[in-house]
Amino acid sequence: MSARNTISILISQESSEPKRVTDVPWYPGITVLQAMVMAQSMHPGSFSFRVLYHSFHGAFVDMIDGVTDADPKYWTVSVSNNPLPVGVSEAIVLEERQGENVEIEWRFAIPEADDAAQRRARQKPGFANSR
Numbered sequence: 001m002s003a004r005n006t007i008s009i010l011i012s013q014e015s016s017e018p019k020r021v022t023d024v025p026w027y028p029g030i031t032v033l034q035a036m037v038m039a040q041s042m043h044p045g046s047f048s049f050r051v052l053y054h055s056f057h058g059a060f061v062d063m064i065d066g067v068t069d070a071d072p073k074y075w076t077v078s079v080s081n082n083p084l085p086v087g088v089s090e091a092i093v094l095e096e097r098q099g100e101n102v103e104i105e106w107r108f109a110i111p112e113a114d115d116a117a118q119r120r121a122r123q124k125p126g127f128a129n130s131r
């Protein structure tokens with residue numbers, strides 16, 4: 001039997017211990033948003049998030065576990081330590097090796113100044129780095 005690929009979701013805030021949701025099954029073409037929906041349904045009560053939809057920009061995550069984006073802090077997302085160049089409804093989670101676990105990380109903090117992709121995303125109305 002071959003090893004299956006999985007996804008884990010790490011949620012980090014400055015004021016609390018990081019939370020990890022594991023063993024979300026990976027499948028070809030899964031998006032970050034689909035992985036989050038699956039994780040929430042597989043682990044009820046583990047975490048919650050709110051998604052706003054914009055006709056042009058797609059899904060925008062503006063709240064996780066009751067913590068809402070508030071300038072200067074925002075929810076930022078990365079996959080395998082790489083900031084997303086697109087929103088969560090378009091970002092496909094890619095696997096490279098069989099049996100790999102891909103980590104989606106959400107951080108609530110002031111975005112780093114050198115993170116140009118996320119900084120540009122925050123400046124577009126309705127399109128934030130946490131989409």
